[in-house]
Amino acid sequence: MSADVAATAFSELANDRHLLGRTSTAELVAGILRGRIAEGLLPPGTRLAEEAIGSALAVSRNTLREAFRLLTHERLLVHELNRGVFVRTLTAEDVAEIYRVRRVIECAAVRRPGADPAEPLARAREAVAEGEQAAADGRWGDVGTANIRFHQALGSLAGSSRVDGFMAAILAELRLVFHVMANPRAFHEPYLGRNRELVTLLESGDYAAAEQSLAGYLDAAEAELVHAYAEVLKGEERG
Incomplete structure (x- = not known):
């Protein structure tokens, strides 16, 4: 990520300052940064400049560092000695772990929705x-x-705030995986119809079929991403 693009992404954080309100905390700052990562605005390898981000959000350095610590714990950031804090670059092993967790959580939520599925649907x-x-x-x-x-x-x-919080973290991590795809259209386009199919199945109440469809969907996506990582690794070895 170029320095100019990173600077623009950091300055735009000022638009999120209102989200902090009067209870500016490290958790809220972490939530804003996590959201920007999930939106693809802070790709892997981006160095997080403390001064730029702290100024944009009007928070102290200590608050920002605590937010960095929280996101490092979530495996979204990494601290490199004498270099600073960076958005993490994931590995093929990370991809397999993310999808293992997603199968457990998402398939269970689809198989047995909570008491009021209307709003999530x-x-x-x-x-x-x-x-x-x-x-x-x-x-x-x-x-x-x-x-x-x-x-x-x-x-x-699933109807659980704990699940919602965990999904936010795991999906932000997933977004870091998407950046490995050289052709975003080729990767994302086939899943548009599958997403529509899943909504149709869920709205009809056919949760068993929805779970089966989702399981196959996750298997296919994981295979594509792991293959992409393997190709990147081959390219690095040739280089």
Whole structure:
């Protein structure tokens, strides 16, 4: 990520300052940065400049460092001695772990939704529509963001704030994986129809079929991403 692009991303954090309100805490700052990572605005390898981010959000250095610590614990950031804090670059092993966790959480949420699935389903349907519109406009990065929101909504079917929090972290980590795909359109486009199919199955109450569809979906996505990582590794070895 170029210094100019990073500087723009950091300055735009000022638009999120209102989210901190009067109770500015490290957890809220971490939530803002996590959201920016999930939106693909802070890709792997981005150095997080304390001064720029602290100024944009109007928070102290200590608060910002605590937020960095929280996100490092979530495996989204990494501290490099004498260099600073960077958005983490994931490995193929990380991909396998992320998908292992997603199968446990998302498939369970789809198989047995909580007492009131209407609101999460509405968000899932909205995310599908956002993804389809972004694809029609050729905005493939935004298709990836809509896909993240779609799966966050699937996790919310569990009806648990704890699951929601965990899904936010794991999906932000997943977004870091998406950056390995050289052709975002080729990767995301096939899943637009699968997302629509999942919403249709869930709205009809066919949870067993939805779970089966989702399991196959996750298997396919994992295989593609692991293959992409292998190709990147081969390229590095040749280089």
